[in-house]
Amino acid sequence: MNINDSIEIDELKKPYFVWFEENWVHDDVLHNHQKGQLVYVESGFQYITIEEKIYLLPQNHAVWIPPHAVHKTNSHSEKIKLMIMFADIDTKEPFYQEINVFSVPPVLKEMIKYAEKWSKLMISGNDENLFLKALFNELPRIVEHSLTLHISLPKDKRLTRVMEHLHNHYQDEIKMEDLSDAALLSFRTLERIFKKETGLTLSKYQQMLRIIKSLELLSSENFTISETAYKVGYKSVQAYSKSFFSMMKFRPTDFIKTI
Numbered sequence: 001m002n003i004n005d006s007i008e009i010d011e012l013k014k015p016y017f018v019w020f021e022e023n024w025v026h027d028d029v030l031h032n033h034q035k036g037q038l039v040y041v042e043s044g045f046q047y048i049t050i051e052e053k054i055y056l057l058p059q060n061h062a063v064w065i066p067p068h069a070v071h072k073t074n075s076h077s078e079k080i081k082l083m084i085m086f087a088d089i090d091t092k093e094p095f096y097q098e099i100n101v102f103s104v105p106p107v108l109k110e111m112i113k114y115a116e117k118w119s120k121l122m123i124s125g126n127d128e129n130l131f132l133k134a135l136f137n138e139l140p141r142i143v144e145h146s147l148t149l150h151i152s153l154p155k156d157k158r159l160t161r162v163m164e165h166l167h168n169h170y171q172d173e174i175k176m177e178d179l180s181d182a183a184l185l186s187f188r189t190l191e192r193i194f195k196k197e198t199g200l201t202l203s204k205y206q207q208m209l210r211i212i213k214s215l216e217l218l219s220s221e222n223f224t225i226s227e228t229a230y231k232v233g234y235k236s237v238q239a240y241s242k243s244f245f246s247m248m249k250f251r252p253t254d255f256i257k258t259i
Contacts (some may be wrong), residue, residue, distance in 0.1 A: 009086055014124035016132040017086040023079050024197050030072045033109065035086040036096060037065040038139070040104060040112050044080030045219045048073055048098050054151040057101065057214050060109070060218035060258050061147075064100040064139065083112050087136045095140035103146040103258045108142045111135050135137045149212060151205075151245060153199035156209050165201070170209035171233035176202045211247045214240070218252065221257060225252045 009017065010033055017035070020054060030049070039048065040062040045144055048055050050071040065071055089096045104112070118128045144210050152190055154163065158204065161182040179202060180187040194202055199211070211233040217228045229240035 011053045011108045012086075012122070014122075015088040016124075016136075017131060018115050018118045018121070018128075018132070019084045019086075020119040021082055023126055024082070024111075028072055030070050032068050033086065034067055034088075036089040036136075037071075038068045038085040038087070039063050039065065040083040040085075040138075042081035042083060045216050046073060046080055046082065047154070048078075052155075053099075054153065055101050056149065056215055058215045058259070059221075060104050062102060062104050062108075062242070064095070064102075066097050066099065070101065073219075083116065085112070085115065085135075086163070087132065089136075093140060095143075096159065100143065101149070102143045103147075105142060108139075109133075145247070149208065150200040151208065151212065152200075154194070156193055156197055158185060159194060159197060162194070166209060169212065170206055171231065173233075174206060175197065189223075207243055208247060209242055210234070213254070214244065215255065218255060221259060228252070 012035075039046070039057065041057045041059055043059050045059060046057045046072060047067075048057060048168045049154070050063070050065055051071055054074065055063060084190060111131075112135075115128075118125070118132075121128070122131070162179050165179060176191075177187045179188045182243055183190050186195070190201060194200075198205055200208065214228045214232045217231060218225070223231065225240075226237050229237045234240035234243065241251055249254070
């Protein structure tokens, strides 16, 4: 897959490759690489589809994409700073075989920043290889925690209109029983199929959409926690914080500190 007209990742004759851009522009095409891929969002936010699930990368978060995982970038903020690092992976350690989204702790942030000096270099160097080998080797232990927050994309076409309605009206009070009309299914059948396809109930899916959108708003640094809570449909900051904690296992104030 081409990152631009001159670079074919799978043809690179080096174990690691670093790519940094001040304002990243990427095509919206599904692809995969033989190398594993670390994507770090220094500023802005980015949506990434990986293996039919949509993940949000807020500012100061990263995702590890395993080798051969099918993925593409989606919509993102107007200006985004991304560091992408590719690595040959020859270990069976579980971390490298799974998708991991995580907040980037200070030590990893400094290592990524240091690696910027090798951005777009086509020839492998000993110092680069030693440093990046250490970074990727320690990645599973450096990472503080992984986020499980993602949106599954259902394959059943009967859910298309239901999904569109949820995505367009996530901030509204939705009577879930009314969604059965859009799917031309009974509510019980709709709930069963929806949970089978996404792993979530309709109401839980709406909750996840609200929290994901709130992360996007908070990472923009244009809204307070209170403003964000009301924008995504909560009637109080307390209700938002409780919902946020139930999904994320930490509080909105903790997330703000990482930005």
